[in-house]
Amino acid sequence: MKIERVHVNQALLPVVGGTYRLSQTEVEALDSTLVEVVTDDGRSGWGETCPLGPVYQPHHALGARAALAQIAPGLVGTAIDSPRALARRMDGLLAGHGYAKAALDTAVLDLLGQQLGVPVSTLLGGALVDRVPSYYSVTVGDPDTGARAAAEKVADGYRRIQLKVGGRDLQRDVETVRAVWDAVRGRARLAVDANRAMTAVHALQFDRLCADIPFTLEQPCATLEEMESLRGRLVHPVFLDENTEDVAAVLRAIAGGTADGFSFKVTRLGGPTRAAQARDLCALRSLPHTVDDAWGGDVIAAACVHLAATVDPRLLEGTWIAHDWIEGHVDDEHPVVVRDGHIAVPTAPGLGVRPDPTRMTRIATYD
Structure with a gap:
């Protein structure tokens, strides 16, 4: 089975409700890139990468498509028998840009699963469950609105609520945390995510002001050095998110004891194949983590669920x-x-989703 051509497609994903707010940015629509890899035996495998706007992390939609334009022509004619071999081939065509390579990695896993008649979860080590828990993210807003949204989602079955904070007066964030905790206490776990918006001093103050509320504090500061400076000084457990730029960064954080857990993004880590390495590192130290992506539709969602399983x-x-x-x-x-x-967890061979090409716009074809 060899790659015959690669189609690069665009899908625009408007945000329901108008705006999704984080500490340092807000988005109203997302630009997703969907990759279809077609083989010489007529199969199609799909991958997706959808950055959360251009400033959430150093990823953006146009950058993904430029990277794919650099990589894809060099993959035509390549045999698909090993995701790791494909990763080496992609690294030989372009340094970095793991979030673009992730779409191709996902597509190849989809193809191999179809060829072997097994779901992608089997290729990643085997599913341990037939469904995985999700969680809901409450965006930056006023205390009452956040508490109401959290309570509704707990009633819908969510057992973990992530609350976005940062980018405003610290006391307002504290008020919101208390309101949300009052709305969900005893029924759901709470994670508070600052998305890098705090200085180390602000993180320490915030931690002390909320010391009586049990939650995990996710990525309060921007750099790994700042996060390392907080080690042993916080009441709350700390998760890393944006600093996990690759598996090497995960290894550094684990070795240094910087994190009590992680919020992993599959495309940031370079795709499911490399994200599985981060999973295994966490398993060695019994470190909890999420398996997510920044945004996207059914394709990247399926990839995340297969790995999470x-x-x-x-x-x-x-x-x-x-x-x-x-x-x-x-x-x-x-x-x-x-x-x-x-x-x-999808059980059909491959990813278990078959995208309708009419739901997207063809950008380029490499053959």
Whole structure:
């Protein structure tokens, strides 16, 4: 089975409700890139990468498509028998840009699963469960609105709530945390995510002001050096997110004891194949983590769920997908959705989703 051509497609994903707010940015629509890899035996494998705007992390949609234009022509004619061999080939064509390579890695796993008649989760080590827990993200807003949204989602079956904070008066964030905790206490776990918006001093102050509330504090500061400076000084457990730029960064954080857990993004780590390495590093130290991506539709959601299903359930904090924030699917017959706070693991060979090409716009073809 060899790569015959690569199609690069665009899908625009408007945010339900108008705006998704984080500490340092807000978005109203997301630009997703979907890759279709077609083989000489007529199979199609799909991958997706959808950065959360251009400033959430050093990824953006135009950058992904430029990287794919550099890589894809050099993959035509390449045999697909090993995702790791493909990763080496891609690294030989372009340094870095793991978030673009992730779409191709996902597509190749999809193809191999179809060829072997097994779901992608099997290729990643084997599913341990038939559904994975999801969690809901409450965006930056006023205390009452956040508490109301959290309570509604807990009633829908979510057992973990992530609350976005930062980019405003510290006391307002504290008020919101207390309101949300009052709304969910005893019924759901709470994670508070600052998305790098705090200085180390602000993180220490925030931690002390909320010392009586049990939550995990996710990525309060921008750099890994700042995060390392907080080690042993905080009451709350700390998760790293944006600093996990690759598997090497994960290894550094684990070796240095910087993090009590992680919020992993599959495309940031370079795709499911390399994200599975981060999973295994966490397993060695019994570190909890999520398996998510920044945004996207059914394709990247399916990839996340397949990998999440292979994580030791006691270490899996949940899988966030954009289901609650986007309308429609690229595969109406096999959509990846949250029901009762959980996501079913696709069982069909490959990813288990077959995107409808009419739901997207063809950008380029490399053959």
